[in-house]
Structures are given as structure tokens and as C-alpha cells.
Amino acid sequence: MKQYLLIGSGLIGRLLAWRLTLKGHRVSILSSDDQVGMGSAGYIAAAMISPATEAVQTEAKVKEIGNISAAIWPQWLADLPEPIFYQSNGTLVVAHAGDQAEMERFTKRAQHVLSDNDYTQLSKAELKEKELQLSQQFDNALFFDDEACLDNRHLYSQLTTILSSSPLCDWQQCEEIDSLSDGVLEALSQQYFSCSSGAFDEVIDCRGNGAKKDLEGLRSIRGEVIRVHAPEVNFKHAVRLIHPRYPMYLAPRPNNEYFLGATVIESDDMSPVSVRSGLELMSALYTINSGFAEARVLEMASHCRPAMIDNMPVVKRTNWGLQVNGLYRHGYLFSPAIISDVLALLEGNEQAIKFGEFMHV
Numbered sequence: 001m002k003q004y005l006l007i008g009s010g011l012i013g014r015l016l017a018w019r020l021t022l023k024g025h026r027v028s029i030l031s032s033d034d035q036v037g038m039g040s041a042g043y044i045a046a047a048m049i050s051p052a053t054e055a056v057q058t059e060a061k062v063k064e065i066g067n068i069s070a071a072i073w074p075q076w077l078a079d080l081p082e083p084i085f086y087q088s089n090g091t092l093v094v095a096h097a098g099d100q101a102e103m104e105r106f107t108k109r110a111q112h113v114l115s116d117n118d119y120t121q122l123s124k125a126e127l128k129e130k131e132l133q134l135s136q137q138f139d140n141a142l143f144f145d146d147e148a149c150l151d152n153r154h155l156y157s158q159l160t161t162i163l164s165s166s167p168l169c170d171w172q173q174c175e176e177i178d179s180l181s182d183g184v185l186e187a188l189s190q191q192y193f194s195c196s197s198g199a200f201d202e203v204i205d206c207r208g209n210g211a212k213k214d215l216e217g218l219r220s221i222r223g224e225v226i227r228v229h230a231p232e233v234n235f236k237h238a239v240r241l242i243h244p245r246y247p248m249y250l251a252p253r254p255n256n257e258y259f260l261g262a263t264v265i266e267s268d269d270m271s272p273v274s275v276r277s278g279l280e281l282m283s284a285l286y287t288i289n290s291g292f293a294e295a296r297v298l299e300m301a302s303h304c305r306p307a308m309i310d311n312m313p314v315v316k317r318t319n320w321g322l323q324v325n326g327l328y329r330h331g332y333l334f335s336p337a338i339i340s341d342v343l344a345l346l347e348g349n350e351q352a353i354k355f356g357e358f359m360h361v
């Protein structure tokens with residue numbers, strides 16, 4: 001049994017803590033966040049697990065890492081006490097008649113980045129069969145079979161319950177930790193856990209955006225989402241709307257709730273959703289299906305995605321511990337693969353890091 005100190009309790013922090021306790025290790029968590037997780041990007045996220053469509057919009061390697069995670073998620077979710085909404089019916093990509101040039105560009109890029117069996121082109125009749133309500137507004141679609149989304153709020157709440165009641169976990173809320181060093185860790189260990197930092201076998205920094213002072217090149221990408229309840233809309237698939245100004249995705253949740261996101265703005269501004277973004281998100285929503293007109297807006301929220309210059313994750317060893325960061329817009333898409341890598345690394349396998357860029361100081 002080893003003793004780990006995790007700093008940050010967002011997506012990476014709580015998933016890593018959970019997997020470490022499942023292996024019988026002790027974890028101490030120190031985070032400026034509350035245990036609900038409202039101060040983390042992972043709480044705001046749409047939680048799409050879409051390896052192929054993200055690869056088309058970003059880069060090919062995303063599919064490789066995403067596919068590994070997509071295979072791990074159902075196994076991990078089976079370890080939870082309650083079933084989590086995990087919809088793996090695939091994604092439908094659509095564009096309005098006036099935006100077919102954008103759709104063509106997306107299709108060409110899919111041909112370039114993916115293999116033929118990653119997606120199918122659907123005619124209006126085929127779309128009608130797959131998602132009747134979507135065929136009312138759109139004449140064709142691309143269908144990506146192997147994609148999913150999950151109910152991240154339920155995942156968070158279950159992990160909170162598991163970790164806060166586990167005898168292997170000591171979870172403390174603290175002020176924001178600006179920068180880490182041996183001295184700071186020693187003081188924090190004494191203050192919050194009444195022990196010396198030497199008591200920990202490893203310190204793992206999972207502060208996301210909060211780690212900028214300790215991770216060169218880390219930047220923030222603002223994202224805004226809205227959550228609606230739409231009793232008149234019954235989508236069985238995730239939807240991506242190709243649009244020249246505001247490309248959107250719609251991630252279904254149980255009971256006719258939907259997350260619509262997300263803006264991608266190069267900024268560390270975490271203030272509430274702007275009027276402009278709110279308008280763009282809501283007009284995009286209404287154009288997907290008129291049933292959204294009477295939807296009720298349950299939430300408008302914003303946060304920032306922690307990203308490195310290449311938008312790929314990073315695992316870095318410093319002289320005081322390990323940093324896991326830069327999950328960008330792929331926290332859910334990548335975390336099982338990255339965390340499995342980190343767990344192997346913690347078990348002494350330095351060759352383990354296949355997916356995050358692994359750097360020594």
C-alpha cells in the first residue's frame with residue numbers, strides 16, 4: 001500500500017483518487033474546490049466521448065487515445081455502485097442547407113483523417129430512420145457509430161460519495177495553491193494532514209488551469225454551455241451541428257435534458273456566459289429542432305479547458321512530484337487512457353506513458 005497526495009479534485013483528481021483506492025492505496029486530496037466539484041472544468045463539460053469526430057476537428061492521434069478510453073469507460077462505470085447514463089448510440093453530424101460547403105469540408109477531412117468504416121453517409125431517408133426528429137431540419141448526415149456521452153454530474157456525485165466515505169481517502173478543502181515546491185508541500189502536509197510531506201510516496205498535481213505557475217505553456221480555453229429540458233425532443237444520438245460561425249454539439253442526458261456546447265475562446269476568463277454566446281448557443285439549438293423552442297433553460301455555465309500549445313495532454317515529472325494536465329477539450333475522451341498510463345507509471349513502469357507527452361525536468 002502506498003500513500004499519495006493529490007492536489008485538485010476535478011476530473012483527473014477524483015478519477016485518479018478513485019482508481020488508486022480501488023488498488024488499495026491511501027490518498028490524501030487537497031483542493032480549493034468543494035466536494036461537489038463545481039470549481040472544475042469537468043463539472044461543466046458536456047462529457048462527449050467522441051474519438052472520431054474530435055479527430056476530424058483536431059488531429060488524428062485523438063482517435064487512437066479516444067478509442068482506448070472508450071473501451072475502458074464501460075469497465076470503469078461497472079465498478080460504480082449505481083448505473084451511470086452512458087449513451088453509446090453514436091453521433092450524427094448535420095449541417096443546414098446553406099452550410100453544405102462546411103459539411104463538405106468536414107467530410108473531406110474525415111476521409112483524410114479516418115478510415116471508411118469510422119462513419120457512414122446517410123441520406124434523408126436513412127436519417128429519418130435513425131433520428132426522426134433530426135430529419136425534419138436536415139437532408140443528410142454523417143453517422144459515427146463508435147461514440148458516446150455520459151452523465152458527468154452523476155459520475156462526479158458518485159465519486160464524491162465513494163471517496164468521502166472511504167477509509168483510504170482523506171479529502172481536505174484549502175485555499176488556492178498558487179505554486180508548488182518542496183517547502184510549500186511540507187507546510188501544506190503539516191497544516192492539513194498533520195504529517196510531513198515525506199510521508200507521501202508521490203505528489204500528483206491535478207489542478208488543471210490552476211497549475212499555470214508550475215507548468216510552462218499551460219493556457220486556458222474558455223468554454224460556455226447551456227443545459228435545457230426539452231420534453232418535446234427525444235434524440236437517441238449525440239448531434240454535431242456544422243456551422244461556419246458556431247459549430248455546436250448536443251449531448252443528451254436522461255429525462256430529455258441536453259447539454260449544448262460549447263464556445264472555444266482563447267481566454268482564461270471564467271466569468272458567466274456572455275449575452276452573445278448565450279444567443280448563439282440558443283439560436284443554434286432552435287435551428288436543430290423546433291421542439292427546442294419550448295425547452296426550459298436549466299443552466300448556463302462557463303469554465304476553462306486547461307491546454308498545452310499542441311492541445312495534447314502532458315505528464316511531467318518535477319522535483320516535487322508528477323503533473324497531469326493539458327486535457328483540453330478531451331478530459332472525458334482521454335482520461336481513462338491517461339490515468340491508466342499514470343497508474344502504470346506509479347507502479348514503476350517508466351515506459352508506460354504512451355499517450356501523454358512524458359517529460360522529465
Ligand SMILES: Cc1cc2nc3c(=O)[nH]c(=O)nc-3n(C[C@H](O)[C@H](O)[C@H](O)COP(=O)(O)OP(=O)(O)OC[C@H]3O[C@@H](n4cnc5c(N)ncnc54)[C@H](O)[C@@H]3O)c2cc1C
Pocket residue numbers: 007008009010011012013030031032033037039040041042043044045046047048049175176177178206207208209210211222223224225261262302303304305306324325326327328329330331332333334
Ligand atoms: C465547456 C466545456 C465543455 C467540455 N466538454 C468536454 C467534452 O464534451 N468531452 C471531453 O472529453 N472533455 C470536455 N471538456 C474538457 C474537460 O472538462 C477537461 O479536459 C477536464 O475537466 C480537465 O480535467 P482536470 O482535472 O485537469 O481539470 P479540472 O476538471 O478543471 O479540475 C481541476 C481541479 O483543481 C482545482 N484547482 C484548480 N486550481 C487550484 C489551485 N490553485 N489550488 C487547489 N486546487 C485547485 C479545481 O477547483 C478543480 O477541482 C469540456 C470542458 C469545458 C470547459
